[in-house]
Amino acid sequence: MSFVLLDQPRPHVTLVTLNRPERMNAMAFDVMVPFREALEEIGRDNGTRVVVVTGAGRGFCSGADLESPGRVPGVDGLTVPTIALRSMELLDDVIRALRRLHQPVIGAVNGPAIGGGLCLALATDIRLASDTALFRAAGINNGLTAGELGLSYLLPRAIGASRAFEIMLSGRDVDAAEAERVGLVSRTVPGDKLLDTAYELAERIAAFSxxxxxxxxxxxxxxxxxxxxxxxxxxxxxxxxxxxxxxxxxxxxxxxxxxxxxxxxxx
Structure with a gap:
């Protein structure tokens, strides 16, 4: 089974789908390694002018997979502290890869974007949300910090410092309507219209220089x-x-x- 699917639904538009719906597309390394490789491949594809990223099933990305995290490549012989560092570097590279792409990236947030999933959404250039989307900075709920994968950098720049502090420190859910109101997403649409809305926006962007x-x-x-x-x-x-x-x-x-x-x- 491929955990990352690539498709070209419209000319010059590449759709990337995180494809582990039974785990709400959680950030297992078995998903994130091919996702990073797919982004690097798309960056070399001059036929792609705009990228759309979404999740399979009812979720965008539920963050870290605590039950089935997968295997980190290239850590044979390393101790736990170094493996932890390599793991975080790999996930950080996914965020950087989204930012480094030549092409604009539209996040089509089709459901919950939690913890690292919120970070993935924030690393896209434009975010559209279905009416069933929700966002949560989940680290604080798990006894950790709420900042991970650039979240404490990206969220204040997206919605302002006071709102970011409140959302990150409270660990509460932000539904699609509030996300649009505070600027976390640019638009909320019915779920069955989400991808078509993303494709229409992508085609408009792709028509420019x-x-x-x-x-x-x-x-x-x-x-x-x-x-x-x-x-x-x-x-x-x-x-x-x-x-x-x-x-x-x-x-x-x-x-x-x-x-x-x-x-x-x-x-």
Whole structure:
């Protein structure tokens, strides 16, 4: 059985499905290792312009699998403390792999995203949720810290510091309606419309200039890390100049508007 499924439901759109529904797509290493490898493969696929990530069954990802965690590769001969470090590094790499992808990533959160599953959702660039989705920073409920896999970095940037503190320290559930209200997701739709909504958004993004889209993704994440507006504006301006001066995309957009047709960006 393949724990990660790849499909191309629309031109230039790749769907990645975590496929362990009987365990709510928990983050067993048997799932996360092929998931990371799939992301690396997609990053080399120039035919893919946008990625959609979802979960099979009724859940997006239920976080760490405490009953059947699978085997961490490459740990033969290591002691428990080092195995623990390798394990966390592997999971961290999954979050980094999502961020490093050239292509924008849409998280189609079809159900519970708990603990590490919330981290996976936050690592995507755009999050859409079904009306049955819920989110929980579960570590605090298990006697651990609520911060894992970048959660204490990503969540405050997504919804603001006070809300993030409250959600992480209380360990409570955030339903789909609240998630949309606080900005954890950009949109909530009925479950049977979730993937089609994600595909429609992906197709719209894929129709734009490749360097324009890829640089915009980089600039948005860079802006969240920028030390100052002044420094970020310099990088942003260089990205704009790069596309403006090395392509005829702007001229094509103007001409297409004059002719009442969609532009064909050839970069």
């Amino acid at each position: 490749r360097p324009g889209v890829e640089l915009t993704k980089r600039m948005l994440w860079s802006g969240l890390d920028a030390a100052s507006l002044e420094s970020h504006m310099g990088h942003e301006g260089l990205g704009q100049l790069f596309v403006r001066l090395t392509t005829r995309n702007f001229e094509e957009a103007v001409q297409a508007r004059r002719e009442g047709r969609p532009p064909e960006f050839r970069d």
